[in-house]
Amino acid sequence: MFHGSGLFALLLMVLEWTRPGLSSPLRPICDLRVLDHFIKEAWDAEAAMRACKDACSIATNFTAPLTRVDFDVWEAMNIEEQAQEVQSGLHVLNETISSLQASNQTDVLQSHIDASISNIASIRQVLRSLSIPEYVPPASGGEDKEMQNVSSISELFQVHINFLRGKVRLLLANAPVCHQGVS
Template sequence: MGNRLTNESSKNVIEEDYEDLDMRSPGLFALLVMLLSYIKPEKSTPVQPMCDIRVLDKYIREAKDAANTTCEEACTLPGNITLPKTNVNYREWTTKDPGTKAAEVQTGLALLAVAVQKAQNMTVNSNMLYLIEKSYSNIRSITQMVRSLSTPDVLNREPQLLTTFNTRTLRTIFHVYLNFLQGKVRLFMLNTAACNLATS
C-alpha cells in the first residue's frame, strides 16, 4: 500500500516536471532565436591564391617518368594528334604582359588535354593507358592551379593562337607535355607574385 502511494506520488511529480518543461520549451526556443538574430557572421576575406612551385615540380617529375617509360615503336597511334610547340624565346616572354602569358599557358594546357584524351581513346596497351590517364588528371590539376592565379579578365580572354604540329607517337606527346611544364608553365608560375613565398 505504502509502495503504491509512493509510486503514484513519484509519477505525479515526474508528470508535473514534464509539464513544466513543455511550458518552458517555447520560451527557451524564442530566446535562442532572438540571440541568434543578434549574432552576425563575420565577413570572411577571400583567400589569396597561393602557389607552391614544388607541386608543379612533382608533376614535372611524373611527366619525365612517363616520357622515359614510353617506347617509340610500341606506342604508335593510328591517327594524328595535334600538339603545341614548346620552344620559348625567354627575351620575348619577359616582354609579354601577365594576361598574355596566362592565356598562352591555358591554351597550351587545353591543347595537351585534348591530345592526351585522344591518345587515350586510341590506346589499348594497359600500361600506357595508366600513364595517359594519370597525365590527363595532372593536366586538369595544373590547369586549375593556373586559373586560380589568373584574374577574371584573363580568364575571359580569347584563347591564344599557338604554333602546333602533329604526331602519332605517345613518346612525343609525353615529351611535349614535359617540355611545356618545364617551360611556359614553370615560367608563368615563377613570375606570379604568389609563388615568391613558396620559392624563398
C-alpha cells in the same frame, strides 16, 4: 607515380589549398615543387612510352603546343597574354592526350593517359589559385601559330614535359600573387 607517403602528402597539400566546402577563395599555390611533381609524372609517362615501343604506337600525327620560348618576346608579354598562351597549350595537350583514351591501348599507357589528364586538371587548379585567367578559345577559330605536329606518343609526352618545364614554370614562377609583399 608517387609512392605511398608522397601521394598522401600531395593529397593533404591539395586538400589544404582547396578547402572543400568553404566559400573563401583558394590560397595561392606558389610552391614550384607542386609543378615538379607533375613534371616527374610526365617524365615517367614518356619513359614508359619509349620502353613500350610498338605496343604503344599509333600511326597518326598529334597536335601539341610549341615549347620553345623566346625570352625577349615572353618578357614583353603581359601576364594575361602569357596566361593565355599557357592555358591554350594546356588545353591542346589535354585534348590530344584525351583523344588517346578512345584507342585500345595497353594498361600501362592507359594509366599514364589518365594520370596526365588528371595532372593537367590539377595544374589548371593551381593556375586558378594564382588568379591566372582560364583559357578562352579564339573567336576566329583559325589555326593557332603556337602549335606543332608530333608523330608518336613518346614525342607527345616529351612535349608535355618541355611545356611544363618551360612556359608553365615561367608563368608560375612570375605570378604576381606569389610576389605580393615580397621586397
